[in-house]
Amino acid sequence: MKKVLVLGSGAREVAITRSVSQSSIKNAIFCISKDINPQINDICEDYHVCDISDIGNVVSYSKEKEIDLVIVGPENPLASGVVNALERAGVKCVGPKKEVAMIETSKSFARMIVDLCCPEKNPQRKEFVSIGGVKNFMEILGGEYVIKFDGLMGGKGVRVSGEHLKNINEGLNYANEIVSGGGKFLVEEKLIGEEFSLMSFVDGKTCKHMPVVQDHKRAFDGDTGPNTGGMGTYSFGNHSLPFLTKEDILEAQKTNELVAKQLLKHTGSPYVGVLYGGFMLTKNGVKVIEYNARFGDPEAMNVLSILKSDFLSICISLIEGKLEKEEVLFDELATVCKYVVPVGYPNNPAKGFEVFCDQNDPSLFLASVMLKNQKLLACGSRTAAVIGKNKDIWKAEAFSEEGVSNISGKLFHRKDIGTKDLIDSRVKRMKELLG
Ligand SMILES: Nc1ncnc2c1ncn2[C@@H]1O[C@H](COP(=O)(O)OP(=O)(O)O)[C@@H](O)[C@H]1O
Ligand SMILES: [Mg+2]
Structure with a gap:
């Protein structure tokens, strides 16, 4: 019996807890977060309400519940050293220690690490204080x-x-x-091209890669409006994207491998967890935009929804350094994930309104919501994600729209994510750029 503690309560953490609960390894799930996510609450054994960056509290709860393994969802607890403290207390974590998570928490550190192992992947840049x-x-x-x-x-x-x-x-x-x-800040050369994310499981030595995904940061259709936490994502059944070649993907994979290795060399601490490479294909090849030290949100929904292998078994291999022997396979299905968000999001979001949906729908992942007097209320950040999956991406897109139409409240979403028009326009733009 494995006791698994998940830190965080967004849609990504719903995806993580569901994947753990589907494991063939007997398990009990525990969750810590500030707000109770009802979908996680339904799955887990115990829900502890506290700030996930409150390290003392997280450690004492883990000891009290005799947790075997902690999966850290978001970046803030990584930055505040929750993994260092848990490991000192003898609790293993899927998530890097503070000094290694700097690959996300410091953009100049990330550029320095990339310079040390694959300088050609960096844009021109300079640091300033x-x-x-x-x-x-x-x-x-x-x-x-x-x-x-x-x-x-x-x-x-x-x-x-x-x-x-x-x-x-x-x-x-x-x-x-x-x-x-x-x-402190960096001034960087502005790269031009198409962005994509490649996440890899890393056990300190071995990397096993996930399918590549494309995110949409802008709030409104046609990539307009302010930047957001991510309005939606898609992935193709062949685990590539239509503007990428096999070589581009191999380059991105190689870059994650080199970065993981360099992090160990530079910090003395192995990188354990999910390494998220944010890349851009430019006319001068694949470049690094940034690194994150955890699953992307929404990318976690895309990849975990099609993970064929046992997620908990992968997590155990990560903490035991046995990833090399672990099978990490994904279904050959396309996925389209769309977030519904409050009207006015991100700058001036509506809050406290009721959200109506089927909480038992496996394609629905609740995020910034709370239960009050049996009512599901929106808290103001991204409300819920819906995933559509199918062999055919256009059908996956239609399924995600159908899922969205079953949710009501003062909400909006991007209708264009995963549509043929938007994806074709990206392929065309990339073709023009490559000449
Ligand atoms: N050097 C760059 N050239 C062009 N666009 C960039 C560059 N760096 C970042 N961006 C754009 O800004 C977005 C946010 O930057 P990123 O480094 O990913 O930071 P964060 O996700 O922490 O906000 C990227 O997704 C990309 O669209
Ligand atoms: Mg980013």
Whole structure:
């Protein structure tokens, strides 16, 4: 009997707990988070309500419940060293220690690690702690640049010229804002191309890769509006994307392998958990946009929904360093995941309204919701994700739309994710770029 504790309560953690519960290995699931997710509550043995970054509380609960294995969902507890504390207390974790999770929590650290093992995957860049030299470097980059706050910002620290920053002055204002808050930042060359995510299971030595997925950060159809936590994702049945070649995928896989190895060499700590590479295919090949130290959300729903192998067995292999012998197979199905979010999200979301849906629907993953007087209320962040899967991606898209139509409340979603029009336009843009 394995006692598994999951930290976090979003849609990603629903996907994780469901996958654990489907294991052939006998298990009991425990969850810690600030709000009770009713879908996780239905599956788990015990739900402990507390801040998941409250390390002392997480450790004492794990000891009290005699937890065998902790799966860390989001990045914040990784950043605050929850894995270091749990392992000191003798509890094994799927998730890297603080010093290794820096691959996500510090963007300059991530660029440095990539420089050490595959420098050609990095864009031109420079680090700054003051405004001196920033303008000059932006000009060297031809006025096409990206400014990245060097720390966790919940997806709100990156601003891109021509999109969020209209001219060099707006860029300098943002840089000044960071400097006056005492922060560090990077100015990077603006890469042009199509983005994709490749997540790998890593046990410190061996990497086993998942299918590649494409996310949609912008709030509205046609990739317009403000950036969000991610409005939806899709993946193809062949585990590739129509604008990528086999070689592109192999390059991304190789990059994750090199980065995992370099992290061990540099920090002395093995990377254990899910390593998320954010890539862009450009006319100069595959480049690294960023690294994350956990499953993506929504990407977790895409890949875990088609994982054929036993998820808990993979997790045990991760903590025991036996991933090499573990089978990690995925069904050859396409997936389309769409988030429904409150009207006004992300800047001014409606909150506290009732959400009507079938909580027992396996294609539905509740996220930022709470139960109050038997009513399901939206809390303001992304409300719920719906997944459609099928051999045919267009059917998978139709299934996800059907799922969305069964949810009601003051909500909206992106109708274009996973549609033929949007995917064709991306393939066309990539063809034009590659010439
Ligand atoms: N060097 C770059 N060139 C072009 N676009 C970039 C670059 N770096 C980041 N971006 C864009 O900004 C988005 C957010 O940046 P990212 O590094 O992924 O940070 P985070 O996810 O922490 O906000 C990316 O998904 C990508 O669209
Ligand atoms: Mg990102």
